[in-house]
Every structure is written in C-alpha cells, then in structure tokens.
Amino acid sequence: MNIFLVLTFSGVALGAIYFLAASGLSLIYGLMDVLNFAHGLFMTLGAYAGYEVATRLPISLGAPTLVILAIVGATLVGALAAGATELILIRPLYGKPISQILITIGLDLAVVGLLMGGFGSTALQIPVPLWLIEPTHIGGLFLPNASFLAIGAGAIVLIGLELFLARTRYGIIIRAGVENREMVRALGIDVGRAFTLVFVIGGAMAGLAGILYSIVFSGDLVSPNQGDSLLIFAFIVVVIGGLGSIRGSAVAALVVGLLQQYTSFYIGGHSGWAQIGDLSTVLLLAVVLEWRPRGLFGRVA
Amino acid sequence: MTNAIEISDLHVSIAGSHVLQGVGFSVPSGGVTALLGRNGVGKTTTLRAILGLVASSGRIQVLGHEVAQWPTHRIVRLGIGYVPEDRDVFSGLTVEQNLRLAESGSGADYDEVFSLFPELKTRSRQRAGTLSGGQQQMLSIARALLNQRPLLLIDEPSKGLAPKIVSEFAGVLERAAQHSTVLLVEQNLSVVKRLAQRIVVLDHGEVVHLGEVTDLDDPTLVRQLLGVSGAA
Numbered sequence: 118m119n120i121f122l123v124l125t126f127s128g129v130a131l132g133a134i135y136f137l138a139a140s141g142l143s144l145i146y147g148l149m150d151v152l153n154f155a156h157g158l159f160m161t162l163g164a165y166a167g168y169e170v171a172t173r174l175p176i177s178l179g180a181p182t183l184v185i186l187a188i189v190g191a192t193l194v195g196a197l198a199a200g201a202t203e204l205i206l207i208r209p210l211y212g213k214p215i216s217q218i219l220i221t222i223g224l225d226l227a228v229v230g231l232l233m234g235g236f237g238s239t240a241l242q243i244p245v246p247l248w249l250i251e252p253t254h255i256g257g258l259f260l261p262n263a264s265f266l267a268i269g270a271g272a273i274v275l276i277g278l279e280l281f282l283a284r285t286r287y288g289i290i291i292r293a294g295v296e297n298r299e300m301v302r303a304l305g306i307d308v309g310r311a312f313t314l315v316f317v318i319g320g321a322m323a324g325l326a327g328i329l330y331s332i333v334f335s336g337d338l339v340s341p342n343q344g345d346s347l348l349i350f351a352f353i354v355v356v357i358g359g360l361g362s363i364r365g366s367a368v369a370a371l372v373v374g375l376l377q378q379y380t381s382f383y384i385g386g387h388s389g390w391a392q393i394g395d396l397s398t399v400l401l402l403a404v405v406l407e408w409r410p411r412g413l414f415g416r417v418a
Numbered sequence: 419m420t421n422a423i424e425i426s427d428l429h430v431s432i433a434g435s436h437v438l439q440g441v442g443f444s445v446p447s448g449g450v451t452a453l454l455g456r457n458g459v460g461k462t463t464t465l466r467a468i469l470g471l472v473a474s475s476g477r478i479q480v481l482g483h484e485v486a487q488w489p490t491h492r493i494v495r496l497g498i499g500y501v502p503e504d505r506d507v508f509s510g511l512t513v514e515q516n517l518r519l520a521e522s523g524s525g526a527d528y529d530e531v532f533s534l535f536p537e538l539k540t541r542s543r544q545r546a547g548t549l550s551g552g553q554q555q556m557l558s559i560a561r562a563l564l565n566q567r568p569l570l571l572i573d574e575p576s577k578g579l580a581p582k583i584v585s586e587f588a589g590v591l592e593r594a595a596q597h598s599t600v601l602l603v604e605q606n607l608s609v610v611k612r613l614a615q616r617i618v619v620l621d622h623g624e625v626v627h628l629g630e631v632t633d634l635d636d637p638t639l640v641r642q643l644l645g646v647s648g649a650a
Contacts, residue, residue, distance in 0.1 A: 289515050293508040300506040303469055304520050304561065305494035 122258055124378045130264035130333055132374025133271025137326035138347050139354035140278065140366040141199075141319020147295040147361020148315050150214065155202055155221040156323055157348030158228050159195045163324025164331045164339040165232060166194035168243050180246030187243065188270075188328055195324020196317045203316035208309070225345065232341045240338035243331060250337075263333040270329060274322060275367050282363065287314055295361040326351075353398050357405045359415025368413060373398050420482070422447045422569050422599040423468065428476035430460070430467050437463045438474070439623035445616075447568075450591075450600040452610045452631065455620035456645050461603040462503050464620070465571045468601075469493055469500060481568060495522065496569075499562030499598070503573040505554045509547025513538055513557055516546050520561035531560040534590050552583040559587065563594055570598045576606045588612050607634060607644075619643045 142156050167187035174183055206224060210216045249266065252259035282288035290311045294301045301308050323344075330347055331339045354373050358365030381394030405412065423445040430438040438460045445451045453461050467474040470490040478486045485493045494500065508516050517531070517538075532539040535556040541549065546557055555575060562570055572591065576584040588609050591600065595613065604610050610617070611634060619627035627633070627643055634640055 286518070289511060289519060292510060293515075293519055296508050296510055297506055299471055299490075300502065300508070301519070302490040303471065303494060303500045303502065303506075305491050305498075305522055306519065307489075307491045 119258055120382070123260065124382055125375065126258070126260050127264055128375035128378035129371060130261075130267040130374070131378060132371035133267045134326050134330050134333065134347075135350055135354050135374055136271050136367050136370035137274060137322045137329065138351035139358070139370055140274075140363050141315075141322045142348075142351050143355045143358065143360055143362065143366045144291065144295070144315050145319050146355065148291055148298070149207075149211070149312050151207060151211075151217050151221075152214065153207075153221050153319075154218060154348070155199075155224045156319070156351065157344035157346075158225040159199050159320045159323035159344065160327030160330070160347050161229065161232065161339075161341060161344030162198050163191035163195040163327035164343060165236065166324065167191035167328035167331070168241055168339045171243050171245075180244065181248075184243075184245050184249065184332070188325065191324040191328035192321045193324070195327065196321035199320020199323065200313060200317040202320075203313050207316070208312075229341050229345070236341070238341060240335075240340040243328075243337045243339060245332060245337050249332060261333075267329050267333045270325060271370075274325070275363070278318075278363055287311060291315055350398065353402050355412075357402055357412055359412030362412070362414035365412055365414025373401065376401060420447050421445060421479070422481060423601060424477070424479040425464075425468070426477045428464070428467060428474055428478065430463050430472055430474045432463065432472065437623055438467065440476070441620065441623065441625055442476075443618045443625050443628060445599060445601050447599050449616070450595045450602055450614040451616045451618060452614035453601060453603045453618050453620065454605075454610065454644060455626075459620040460623045461620055462573055465500075465573055465601070465603060468571065469498070497567045499565070499567040499570045501555075501558050501562045501570070501572040501575060503577065503603075505551075505558040507546040507549070507554045507557045507561075510545065512543050512545055513549070514542040516557055517542075517561060517564055520564045522565050525565045527564065527566065531564055534563070534593070535560055552579050555579060555583075555587065559590060563590075567598055570594060570600045572600060573603045574605060575602075576604060576609055584609060607640070610634065 138160060142153060145151050145153050167190055170190035171183045171187040174186060202224065206220050207217060210220060249263045252261050253265070282292055290301060290306055294308055294311055298308055326347065327344055330343065331337060335343065350373065354366055354369045357373065358369030376397050377394040380397040381391065385391045385393040421444040425444070426442040428438050428441040429436070441460070441464060453464060455461055463472060466472045468478055468480060470485065470488055470493050474486070476486065477484070480493060481496045483496060537553060538556055538560055541553070546554060549557065559575065575587050575591065584606065591613055594600065602614060611631060614631045617627070617629055617631055617633060618625060621643070
C-alpha cells in the first residue's frame, strides 16, 4: 500500500510536468492549428537557462535563492524563445501547416545542435539545495521534496491559466479563437496579437516544465535532447486530453503520469522490461483515439 | 449621396470553383439594400469578401476606404457589424462574454441591446451553446448592434426560425436601419419587402438585376430571378 501511495505521488508530480509541457502545445494548436515541434526546444532552452542562472550567479546568494532564480530564468527564456519564434518564423507561415512543421523541426534540430556545440552532449548538473533532494516523511511515507515543487507549480499554473482564460479579455479572445478564429476577426479583433501571447504563455510553461523535469525526474541533469523526449509525452497528453482544452490536458497529464509510474513499477519492475511505462502511454493513446478520436475534452472537429 | 459600399469586378474562387465572377454593385448610405438570389449563387461569399474573410480580386470600397487586401479586423473596425449566416456565437462562452468580445472602444450600449432583447440580460451567465436557435440569433444580432455601427452586414437572419421570431427580428433590424446602412442577405421575401428599399440580385456569380424593392411585386420577375413564387 505504501509503495502504491508513493507511486501515486510521483505519478501526480510527473503528471504536473506533463501538464506544463502539454498545455501550451494544446493552446497553440487549438488556437492557430500550428503543430509546434519546437515546443521541446523551449523546454530544453528553459533547462539550460536554469543551469546558467544557477551556476553563474554567486553562490553567496544561497542555494534556495539560486534555484528559485533558475526556475524564473527558465520560464522567462522559454517565453522569449517562443515569442520570437512566433513573430519571426511562424507568422509568415500561417495557413501553411507543412511549412510550419518543417520550420519548427528545423529550428529544433539547429538549436539543439548549437547547444551541443556550446555545452557538449553530456548532461550537466544543476546545483540545487539539499532539501530538494531530501524526502519529507509523512505518515510512514518518504516523499521526495522535488515532487512537491512540481505538483505546486503545476497546480498554480493550472489555476492561473484557468482564471486568465475565464476572466481576462485576452483569455476570452483566446477561448473564442480556439472555437472560431474567423468570427473573432469579424468582431474587429486582431487575432495575431492573441497568437503571439499564446506562444509566449506556452513557451513560459515549456521552459518551466524543462527545468522542473531536470530537477524532479532527471537527477538535476540537463541535456540537449531532454525537451524532445518530453515533447513526445506532451503530444500524447494533448491528443488524449483533446486539442485546445486546458482541463483536458490537466486530466490527461495526470492519467498518463500515473499510468506510467504504475506500469513501470508493477509490470516493468517484475519483468525487467523498463520501457513498459512508456509503451503503456502509447497504448492508452491508441485506445483513446479508437474510442473517442477528439480526446477526452476536445471539441467536435 | 455617398455610397457605404462600392464593389466592382469582384472575383472569388473557392476550392477551384469560380464563385463570384465579376460582381459589381453599390450600397448607398442609409436604408436597407437586400442581396438576393437562389441558393449557392454567392450571396454569403460576397459578404465574406467585403469583410476580407475570403481571398478576392477586384475593387471593394467600404465607408470611403479601399479595403481590398486589408486584414479583416481592420475592415471591421471601420464600423461594421456582422451577423453571419450560421450565427457563429461562441458556444463555450457565456452570453455576457460573447457580448464583451464585441465591445469596441467605449461606445458599447448594453441598455440598447437589452431593451431589444431582454432575454439576453436574464441569460447573461448562460453558455451560448445551450441557447435555442432563436436566442443564439438574438445574441448574434446583439453583438452586431452593441456598438452603433454605420454599416451592418446581415446574412439570413430568419433562417430556420419560427415566423413569430422572424417578425420580432425584422422589427429590430428596422429600428437599427434608422441609423445604420444595412446590406441584408435574405430568402424570406416578406422580410425583404418589409425592410429593404433596394435590391441586388445575383445569379451564377454575377449581378443580374439592380432595382427597387417594388420590383418584387412583379411575380414574373421574381420567378425568373429567384425561382420562387412572389406570393410571400
């Protein structure tokens, strides 16, 4: 029972990171029909930005301050990278899905190559405070502190994003645009600005997901390809949750995170087949696509 | 009198089909001009081309501006209210949020739209997707009337609605036409006769008749142009 609870806890933490990685992707596709293959790059850039912040600022600031600044830096760099990508590369290519896919894949390959050239292809270690590595002892369970960080960040972003989408004018424009972009334009609204904003928000969440994945699940390591492997799960979450739905992404991220943790331990642990966790998420994707092609919360196409 | 809309040699192709083949007409400022024709002759496409929602070639002047190739939002900001054929309310948003999106500047007159459609006020927190067809059409019209616009483009407001509601909407549009120029696409000839002063008839992507609404009193002409009996 204890093991089950610990697995559940880390499954929720993994789900929180999947949610951060997927919700931006989902909004970007839902609003603009852009399949953004550079989203993994924003995660990687976030992680490297966090690494740079944590290693270059003076240690005298203290490890807790440094890790907070690293997370903030990762979020900002993700947002900036995504905003610039939209303005410079995506904007001239609206309505050309193949070109968008090619240019975002190309951007990802090129910048990941640059990162390898600049930082090397081996993983780098982010210095983190000891308490992030230690577990908290609750009711006979040892729960990793880093997981609390991921769950907290995921919850704050989910609530913040829901409030933004429900209450603010830009949030309402984005929801309306996901439903019917043309009619938003016909009300005299410049949807282009909403497009850039969605990229910036999505990029911020991707940057945050990138650094948190390093801290929570990757032994504080950052590596050039980490975003791309996370991107695969983000796509799975987006499709299961339904394109354009934040709530759908949140639910699907939790389901995928939990399923992955349970199957890796209960099946993978006994059979020695460690990849069963990843495989199970792909199987879940296949089942959802067969049974409900628009995803759990997706609009009717 | 100046013209609110002037179109000449307007061509639109959609998915390889040449939908508008050199359409030209003008809509004088003030009053209601009805755009008529059988199904599929390009009435809706003409409205969409004016709004820049479909790619077109030719000359389009709206409220004194040459708007061909302008982005839609910029054309609309000249002062256009648009009621699309399928209402296109945002079904996931509440009535209130739908109206909020239609606000432009500080001129939103909620008292006016709520006096026209009191039901929208009582249902302001209801999701638009759960409204009836008639209520959705109210919302769609209310969006266009929220700010007083010099030009209204209204596409088949009576489509699929009960006669009582159609008559109610006709009254609302009659009132709106007192201070706005209206270009109305409508199949219901009794509504056209009640509201419009001028008619433009399209067939096969071209203008085949320009005239006064009284032309519709001639049953032979109506049958010839619209393929329907003029008894309505």
